[in-house]
Amino acid sequence: MLDQKPKRVPATRLRRVRNIQANPQVALVVDQYDEDWRRLWYLLLTGTAELLEAGDEQARAIGLLRQKYPQYRQMSIEAKDSPVIKITPTSVAAWGDWR
Numbered sequence: 001m002l003d004q005k006p007k008r009v010p011a012t013r014l015r016r017v018r019n020i021q022a023n024p025q026v027a028l029v030v031d032q033y034d035e036d037w038r039r040l041w042y043l044l045l046t047g048t049a050e051l052l053e054a055g056d057e058q059a060r061a062i063g064l065l066r067q068k069y070p071q072y073r074q075m076s077i078e079a080k081d082s083p084v085i086k087i088t089p090t091s092v093a094a095w096g097d098w099r
Helices: 015-022 056-068 070-074
Strands: 025-032 041-052 084-096
Touching: 015 041, 025 084, 041 056, 056 070, 056 084
Parallel strands: none
Antiparallel strands: 025 041, 041 084
């Protein structure tokens, strides 16, 4: 989600947005660090990204974000200049006990 947090440029001019527009192939890493290395894990998701600027799917994503994060309830994040970044996975790699 490209929200209303302060930025130096409009959200639609952010590097991550321009990168998706130029090449929608993306990777997302989620990891957990712990001093006890037996608890380390990561997920690497690769896929195709797209910007959702309107429609039911964008509205559903915004609704879910607002349920989870109260600060989004006060933001006007439905605007075209606040698209949701959707990733459609093509592969997932995992290591450790991530569940």
